Amino acid sequence: xxxxxxxxxxxxxxxxxxxxxxxxxxxxxxxxxxxxxxxxxxxxxxxxxxxxxxxxxxxxxxxxxxxxxxxxxxxxxxxxxxxxxxxxxxxxxxxxxxxxxxxxxxxxxxxxxxxxxxxxxxxxxxxxxxxxxxxxxxxxxxxxxxxxxxxxxxxxxxxxxxxxxxxxxxxxxxxxxxxxxxxxxxxxxxxxxxxxxxxxxxxxxxxxxxxxxxxxxxxxxxxxxxxxxxxxxxxxxxxxxxxxxxxxxxxxxxxxxxxxxxxxxxxxxxxxxxxxxxxxxxxxxxxxxxxxxxxxxxxxxxxxxxxxxxxxxxxxxxxxxxxxxxxxxxxxxxxxxxxxxxxxxxxxxxxxxxxxxxxxx
Numbered sequence: 001x002x003x004x005x006x007x008x009x010x011x012x013x014x015x016x017x018x019x020x021x022x023x024x025x026x027x028x029x030x031x032x033x034x035x036x037x038x039x040x041x042x043x044x045x046x047x048x049x050x051x052x053x054x055x056x057x058x059x060x061x062x063x064x065x066x067x068x069x070x071x072x073x074x075x076x077x078x079x080x081x082x083x084x085x086x087x088x089x090x091x092x093x094x095x096x097x098x099x100x101x102x103x104x105x106x107x108x109x110x111x112x113x114x115x116x117x118x119x120x121x122x123x124x125x126x127x128x129x130x131x132x133x134x135x136x137x138x139x140x141x142x143x144x145x146x147x148x149x150x151x152x153x154x155x156x157x158x159x160x161x162x163x164x165x166x167x168x169x170x171x172x173x174x175x176x177x178x179x180x181x182x183x184x185x186x187x188x189x190x191x192x193x194x195x196x197x198x199x200x201x202x203x204x205x206x207x208x209x210x211x212x213x214x215x216x217x218x219x220x221x222x223x224x225x226x227x228x229x230x231x232x233x234x235x236x237x238x239x240x241x242x243x244x245x246x247x248x249x250x251x252x253x254x255x256x257x258x259x260x261x262x263x264x265x266x267x268x269x270x271x272x273x274x275x276x277x278x279x280x281x282x283x284x285x286x287x288x289x290x291x292x293x294x295x296x297x298x299x300x301x302x303x304x305x306x307x308x309x310x311x312x313x314x315x316x317x318x319x320x321x322x323x324x325x326x327x328x329x330x331x332x333x334x335x336x337x338x339x340x341x342x343x344x345x346x347x348x349x350x351x352x353x354x355x356x357x358x359x360x361x
Contacts (some may be wrong), residue, residue, distance in 0.1 A: 100263020131263015
């Protein structure tokens, strides 16, 4: 008889190796998928994971893009991980990312064409507030009416997407854009442009903020009493209540913080790589960051590495589409496999697999 037997405590070994196993399984099954699609699997895997970093033909462009893609993923995933550690499931970071971009862009465009050095900091604050407000909606509904934050935060993504379409064609539309949807181009406005801090590196303020967020999240979760309360709420909710932890305050803190970081990510993206508010501005970073958070084991430094890995799949996936003709949907499926296999292998962290009286894992 095959059965799962709960371990007395989570296995440190399986906690450490399951992300690596998930990556290997993703490569194997992904390779099979590429073969079915008529693409050489080894060439596809090499194009995704090797060429962006070491192929001289592409590396000059793709290496800086690694930081550009990783920045928003890491920033959003850090905020999500704090809530996940408390058992608070914010699935709507994509909506908070969009609203942060809209609010930040709107705050800046209100002062166009001013060249004041205060414009960009104002936009950052407005972006963070936009994401915070959007995340506070499910937080308030959960604490006051007991609603499910998963459903509310997810549904608000679609509301945010419709608001994005509306402002792109109306409120924030470029009056000099000949009627086409989309805001002014922030790359042409120095006061609001999130330019590279060091040329040809991809390092801009969003990437720098992501690195700071990694360190701050580590200090919060490992060295601060509030981090202890967050972890206690997630691991032992009843013990947290008995110790005087206010569950409503934890919900508001975690959702608000994750929303603010997602909003900042949206602002840095719209003033940098994207350049403008447009109907198709959102690129799925808010959903992909969920994979990054779990692939990094909800650990800030693990998220940093996972964000870089996921960014590599983005860049390598674009190369595979360009050079090998791999469908974009196949690349998205390849990325989704990471989360699937991580969750599948993560079972062995808390359970042993037994057949009869013998133990396998």
